[in-house]
Amino acid sequence: MQPLAEPITKLIDAFSQLPGIGPKTASRLTYFLLRSDESIALNLAQALQELKANTLFCSVCFNIADRDPCAICADPQRDHALICIVEEPLDVQAIERTREYHGVYHVLHGAISPVEGVGPDDLKIAELLARIQASSTGAEGEGRVPIREVLLATNPNLEGEATAMYIARLIKPLGIRVTRLARGLPMGGDLEYADEVTLGRALAGRSEI
Amino acid sequence: MQPLAEPITKLIDAFSQLPGIGPKTASRLTYFLLRSDESIALNLAQALQELKANTLFCSVCFNIADRDPCAICADPQRDHALICIVEEPLDVQAIERTREYHGVYHVLHGAISPVEGVGPDDLKIAELLARIQASSTGAEGEGRVPIREVLLATNPNLEGEATAMYIARLIKPLGIRVTRLARGLPMGGDLEYADEVTLGRALAGRSEI
Numbered sequence: 001m002q003p004l005a006e007p008i009t010k011l012i013d014a015f016s017q018l019p020g021i022g023p024k025t026a027s028r029l030t031y032f033l034l035r036s037d038e039s040i041a042l043n044l045a046q047a048l049q050e051l052k053a054n055t056l057f058c059s060v061c062f063n064i065a066d067r068d069p070c071a072i073c074a075d076p077q078r079d080h081a082l083i084c085i086v087e088e089p090l091d092v093q094a095i096e097r098t099r100e101y102h103g104v105y106h107v108l109h110g111a112i113s114p115v116e117g118v119g120p121d122d123l124k125i126a127e128l129l130a131r132i133q134a135s136s137t138g139a140e141g142e143g144r145v146p147i148r149e150v151l152l153a154t155n156p157n158l159e160g161e162a163t164a165m166y167i168a169r170l171i172k173p174l175g176i177r178v179t180r181l182a183r184g185l186p187m188g189g190d191l192e193y194a195d196e197v198t199l200g201r202a203l204a205g206r207s208e209i
Numbered sequence: 210m211q212p213l214a215e216p217i218t219k220l221i222d223a224f225s226q227l228p229g230i231g232p233k234t235a236s237r238l239t240y241f242l243l244r245s246d247e248s249i250a251l252n253l254a255q256a257l258q259e260l261k262a263n264t265l266f267c268s269v270c271f272n273i274a275d276r277d278p279c280a281i282c283a284d285p286q287r288d289h290a291l292i293c294i295v296e297e298p299l300d301v302q303a304i305e306r307t308r309e310y311h312g313v314y315h316v317l318h319g320a321i322s323p324v325e326g327v328g329p330d331d332l333k334i335a336e337l338l339a340r341i342q343a344s345s346t347g348a349e350g351e352g353r354v355p356i357r358e359v360l361l362a363t364n365p366n367l368e369g370e371a372t373a374m375y376i377a378r379l380i381k382p383l384g385i386r387v388t389r390l391a392r393g394l395p396m397g398g399d400l401e402y403a404d405e406v407t408l409g410r411a412l413a414g415r416s417e418i
Contacts, residue, residue, distance in 0.1 A: 004302065005263075005264055005273060005274050005275035005279075006263070006275055007256070007259045007260050007262075007263040007264050007275060008260070008264065008273065010256045010259065011253075011256040011257060011259075011260050013256075014249075014252050014253040014255075014256040014257075015253065017249050017252070017253070018238050018241065018242075018249075018253075019237070019238070019241050020234070020237070020238075021238075025229070027299065027302075028228070028229070028299075029227050029228070029229075029230075030260070031297070031298060031299050032227065032228050033227075033257070033260060033261075034260065034261070034264065034273055034298070038261045040223075040226050040227075041257045041258070041260055041261060042257070042258065043223050043226070044220075044223040044224065044226070044227075044254075044257055045253075045254040045255070045257035045258045046223075046254070047216070047219045047220040047222075047223040048220060048223075048242070048250045048251070048253055048254035048257070049250070049251065049254045050216045050219065050220075051216050051217070051220050051239070051242060051243065051250055052242075052243070052247045052250060053216075054214075054215070054216040055214055055216050055217065055243065064214060064217065064243055065214050066214035066215055066216060070214075088240070089240060089243070090236065090237075090240050093213065093236075
């Protein structure tokens, strides 16, 4: 069997490094780029090179941003007394899309998972505590407001729940209100197919109408 | 809603240009690259830049290659009197994987499709005829052998069949043997679920055992 031209195998291998892209998809993408205008491949190449070069972590909330502090942390219209704790930067986007949240964020960059060897020290939990403490002393002046509420928006799975419990136990003694996203039936869901844990939570959390 | 950092949206947009990658997959890939080592993104960027810069079309068979003529056309071990006609460079790879074919190729870069406005002139058909003619005159000497057989390996669909018929009608008068890939039941297939056209072809093409 005749091997493929080296630039082709190289790109197929590079695409295969991405999650969810196997060798078949990688070669389909490569041949698409070979057939199509060179600008598509070059635009993608440029965007890839600029990705890490032009982004950084916000030193306040640890979200990925193009400036420090990020646009959310720098926005005076936001409620800086309300911090929403999320696992990943993508979760910030998910919450922003609701247009219902006007506080600020704190990105943990993971969840406590003994199986994967991720402990509290691997997450931005110490930074969260330092942030809360700094806000209450108000030592550094302008814009610093004492934290009123911490909303735990970690994922509703084992690791997310454990992380939320861990953080709640650390923050509650500071006299700050600690809340958690409501659990219940998803919109558009079907009662018949709801799992028992979700349905149980929906029953426990029922509200008057 | 807070817009994403510009380098992130730029990469998401660039990924979304690729076939089969929607905005959700594009942002999943982007955040994967943000989390992972920079070398993955930079390797991919480099491979993309080199793809078109370091590949060309073989002037004999029009396959994509890293040199001209391509490794297959330049191989003296190959049977240069047998040309396999395929639609796309990926089809060459599919046939090479069987390790059962030892002739050379001719890549049409498409199939006749009136619906998509692709006519015979948009394909490498004139180049195929010129190649056959040149081989029979043998004017340019070494390595040139008269074509003995043309194997039509276009796709077994409407466009592929039409293209095969069109080429067969052009080449048969030249006194060259024109063959077509066998149609029949795919290996691992199930008679019960075979469509009637495939089963009909399998019956018509039955062979003694």
